[in-house]
Amino acid sequence: QVQLVESGGGLVQAGGSLRLSCAGSGRTFSPYAMGWFRQVPGKEREFVAHINSLENTYYADSVKGRFSISRDYDKKTVYLEMNSLKPEDTAVYYCAVPLGSSFRDPDAYGYWGQGTQVTVSS
Numbered sequence: 001q002v003q004l005v006e007s008g009g010g011l012v013q014a015g016g017s018l019r020l021s022c023a024g025s026g027r028t029f030s031p032y033a034m035g036w037f038r039q040v041p042g043k044e045r046e047f048v049a050h051i052n053s054l055e056n057t058y059y060a061d062s063v064k065g066r067f068s069i070s071r072d073y074d075k076k077t078v079y080l081e082m083n084s085l086k087p088e089d090t091a092v093y094y095c096a097v098p099l100g101s102s103f104r105d106p107d108a109y110g111y112w113g114q115g116t117q118v119t120v121s122s
Helices: none
Strands: 003-007 010-013 018-025 034-039 046-051 057-059 067-072 077-082 091-098 109-112 116-121
Touching (some): 003 091, 003 109, 018 034, 018 091, 018 116, 034 067, 034 077, 046 067, 046 077, 046 091, 057 067
Antiparallel strands (some): 018 077, 034 046, 034 091, 046 057, 091 109, 091 116
16 A cells, blocks of 8 residues: 655766655555665665654664755655765665664565665766
8 A cells, every 4th residue: 555666866976966756655654754775786685764753864874974864744755865976875775664663674664665776986
């Protein structure tokens, strides 16, 4: 009953910026708590950012100071602003809805989007 659609990915040069969007739909969906993850082939899904109902935000050490998560309740959309991008940020980025409190654990999330590719060139 919940569908998430990511958008905004693309090819950027190192040092550039990109804003990802995740639009949710469903009769009962509300982005009171959302997470962003990323994954590269052959590796596990990696926690990137999380926002809860109190607007507290949490980030992976690798993106602190560069990425920012936010949301718009009316638009049922969560965003990920990415600045000072590095080649190691290259991955497929996914948004997700948590079902538990362990927001850094992908197994605690119950709904996932299809992902959007972010490629950062040197």
